[in-house]
Amino acid sequence: MPFLSRIRSPVEVPVAAEEPTDNKNATAVESQDAASDSDGESLSKDAQHGVQKMEATTSVWSRNHLIAAYVLIWVIYSVDTMQQSMSDSLTPYVTSAFQEHSLTATTSIMSSIIGGLLKLPLAKILDIWGRPQGFALMVCCLTLGLIMMAGCNNVQTYAAAQVFYWVGYNGLDYSLSIFIADTSSLKNRSFMFAYATSPHIITSWIGGPLATAFLNGAGFRWGFGTFAIVTPIVCSPLFFLFIWNYRKAKKAGLTPISEHRRSSGQSLWHYVLEFDLAGLLLLCGGLALFLLPFSLYSYQTKGWQSPMIICMIAFGGLLLIRFALYEKYIAPKTFIPFSLLTDRTVLGANILAATLFVTFYIWNSYFQSFLQVVNGLTITEASYVGQIYTIGSCFWAIVVGLAIKWTGRFKWIALYFGVPMQILGVALMIKFRQPGVKIGYVVMCQIFIALSGGALVICEQMAVMAATTHQFVAVVLALEGMFASVGGAIGSTVAAAIWTGVFPQQLQQYLPENEKADYLTIYASLETQLSYEVGTPARNAINRAYGDSQRYMLIAATAILVLAVVSTAVWRDIKVKDFKQAKGRVV
Missing domain, CATH: 1.20.1250.20 (MFS general substrate transporter like domains)
Structure with a gap:
């Protein structure tokens, strides 16, 4: 059926399925064959582990x-x-x-x-x-x-x-x-x-x-x-x-094998950098502080002149500027x-x-x-x-x-x-x-x-x-x-x-x-x-x-x-x- 297609290599690999002593190898060969695309490659070698795991799963x-x-x-x-x-x-x-x-x-x-x-x-x-x-x-x-x-x-x-x-x-x-x-x-x-x-x-x-x-x-x-x-x-x-x-x-x-050997603390710091946690907090906080006053100002007695509203807009804008500068000049990974x-x-x-x-x-x-x-x-x-x-x-x-x-x-x-x-x-x-x-x-x-x-x-x-x-x-x-x-x-x-x-x-x-x-x-x-x-x-x-x-x-x-x-x-x-x-x- 064309609706459910399978991408396969033009070259089929014969498998001796009858040999019970080599079932593990046969399974691996069959799986590798299923993973092959039209260019004969198995998995994306330069992709991250999650992508490779998914390609292995679908194979x-x-x-x-x-x-x-x-x-x-x-x-x-x-x-x-x-x-x-x-x-x-x-x-x-x-x-x-x-x-x-x-x-x-x-x-x-x-x-x-x-x-x-x-x-x-x-x-x-x-x-x-x-x-x-x-x-x-x-x-x-x-x-x-x-x-x-x-x-x-x-x-x-x-x-x-x-x-x-x-x-x-x-x-x-x-x-x-x-x-x-x-x-x-x-x-x-x-x-x-x-x-x-x-x-x-x-x-x-x-x-x-x-x-x-x-x-x-x-x-x-x-x-x-x-x-x-x-x-x-x-x-x-x-x-x-x-x-x-x-x-x-x-x-x-x-599936890909991880070569990293990190302690718990090192792993935590690795993922803090990998996910750019500081940049995320700056952007999220900046947008929230900048946007919320537009719907909250009517609840303040002084409206737009309320110190709280002015501070939220000002600090929100500053955080957004800080975010842009951090991403451009400081962030190890964006x-x-x-x-x-x-x-x-x-x-x-x-x-x-x-x-x-x-x-x-x-x-x-x-x-x-x-x-x-x-x-x-x-x-x-x-x-x-x-x-x-x-x-x-x-x-x-x-x-x-x-x-x-x-x-x-x-x-x-x-x-x-x-x-x-x-x-x-x-x-x-x-x-x-x-x-x-x-x-x-x-x-x-x-x-x-x-x-x-x-x-x-x-x-x-x-x-x-x-x-x-x-x-x-x-x-x-x-x-x-x-x-x-x-x-x-x-x-x-x-x-x-x-x-x-x-x-x-x-x-x-x-x-x-x-x-x-x-x-x-x-x-x-x-x-x-x-x-x-x-x-x-x-x-x-x-x-x-x-x-x-x-x-x-x-x-x-x-x-x-x-x-x-x-x-x-x-x-x-x-x-x-x-x-x-x-x-x-x-x-």
């Missing part, structure tokens, strides 16, 4: 194990996307439970920054220690985050839980992406990425009803607690499948490979990823609340509209993956279809996401953006992978993920800044005189906003304040998309059919 596993791995990946994505869809619907109610609805976007800023930046040391873990080890670590972080969310007693604890959750969630998704990149040929990889994320098409419909069921029943805590139990159970089989085949490759003598960033295809794809996430988080941060308050939708109905992007983009990604497989090219899809469709969908929402507009127009815009997202996300991932070799795939995907997550943090920051700067002021202006004194209570809670009956002067005032806030958000999101045109135009037009990256038995 010895059977066709059934390859199929089982992709089935398990699909199941894991199904559970995680179901949980994520439910979490999106629950988050406004969690923050409202602590009278902090306006912090809905703020809770994701730190988690987006840290979740994105930690992909870079995770790439090192995957390359140095191994793919299964990094995968297991991320499952633990994800589970810990879910446990913390289930037990949180204030919005600060929930925000901390979000950091652990998103580190685990992003890391788990990233680890699975690396598994797919390791076990698929480049021309089929876009389709396999689309296949892996296809559970969104099914599970997105479940998130809203699931959130409603938990809110009306056991409560949001059990919503998170249930998945804290289910997630590690579902992820375990894939981990043990890879460990089983890795040990099989080790017995065959295919976790950002600047040589890769100079490639126009890699840099353009990373900027596109950041731009798309900035835009998405600007218009999506308060979208669920808008649909319930302004359009009068239930939690379930709002989740359906909100999930149009996810469902549509995942479905369209399959079509795009097939198009790349058949044509061997991806730039034309992104430049002539994806980017224009994204700009059209976001720009139209400036007009249609307002009080009194039929929900059908909002749905139409979501469909446009979904088709665009399905094309652009696949194309940007293909761009960074096609521009490098197999040993750097984990790094370039980590860079792309970092740009996306930092872009998401910037988008959440802009959304929170617009919301806190516009919504309460417009609310105070529009509310009837007898309700003006309660504007802070209304501002702080989604449930309070929904408590006013549709058609009353107070509810109309709330809707108008929502409309004004959304207009500013969408204008900002549309303007930022200019960067998407430039960043896509600079890509090289690479034909992916001409490349062979992965080794062993692959798709």
Whole structure:
């Protein structure tokens, strides 16, 4: 079958399988043969140990194990996307439970920054220690985050839980992406990425009803607690499948042998330098201190003139400058490979990823609340509209993956279809996401953006992978993920800044005189906003304040998309059919 192909050497090595006294050697020869690519090489000699371990693993596993791995990946994505869809619907109610609805976007800023930046040391873990080890670590972080969310007693604890959750969630998704990149040929990889994320098409419909069921029943805590139990159970089989085949490759003598002899202290210092821990802390701390004030200033009595806000912005900026100087002049090893960033295809794809996430988080941060308050939708109905992007983009990604497989090219899809469709969908929402507009127009815009997202996300991932070799795939995907997550943090920051700067002021202006004194209570809670009956002067005032806030958000999101045109135009037009990256038995 062409779908499940095996890269083999043109020269077959005969094996005397009948000789029972030489089974070990026969297994080694068979494994070496399976590891051979079209050039006759076994494993990548200059690659790091984690890459060589994965190539050894794929060289010895059977066709059934390859199929089982992709089935398990699909199941894991199904559970995680179901949980994520439910979490999106629950988050406004969690923050409202602590009278902090306006912090809905703020809770994701730190988690987006840290979740994105930690992909870079995770790439090192995957390359140095191994793919299964990094995968297991991320499952633990994800589970810990879910446990913390289930037990949180204030919005600060929930925000901390979000950091652990998103580190685990992003890391788990990233680890699975690396598994797919390791076990698929480049021309089929876009389709396999689309296949892996296809559970969104099914599970997105479940998130809203699931959130409603938990809110009306056991409560949001059990919503998170249930998945804290289910997630590690579902992820375990894939981990043990890879460990089983890795040990099989080790017995065959295919895995690399470490020549380092270090003490515990020396090993600790080695990995501190290898992961560039100092640079990571400087960048993460700088971004957090610089971005958070934009969503917190409204809670200070002096606003932007508050000493705390001024200090956070100043120290955040200084840490970012210090980070740049440290990476250039001091760092023994940099976790950002600047040589890769100079490639126009890699840099353009990373900027596109950041731009798309900035835009998405600007218009999506308060979208669920808008649909319930302004359009009068239930939690379930709002989740359906909100999930149009996810469902549509995942479905369209399959079509795009097939198009790349058949044509061997991806730039034309992104430049002539994806980017224009994204700009059209976001720009139209400036007009249609307002009080009194039929929900059908909002749905139409979501469909446009979904088709665009399905094309652009696949194309940007293909761009960074096609521009490098197999040993750097984990790094370039980590860079792309970092740009996306930092872009998401910037988008959440802009959304929170617009919301806190516009919504309460417009609310105070529009509310009837007898309700003006309660504007802070209304501002702080989604449930309070929904408590006013549709058609009353107070509810109309709330809707108008929502409309004004959304207009500013969408204008900002549309303007930022200019960067998407430039960043896509600079890509090289690479034909992916001409490349062979992965080794062993692959798709």
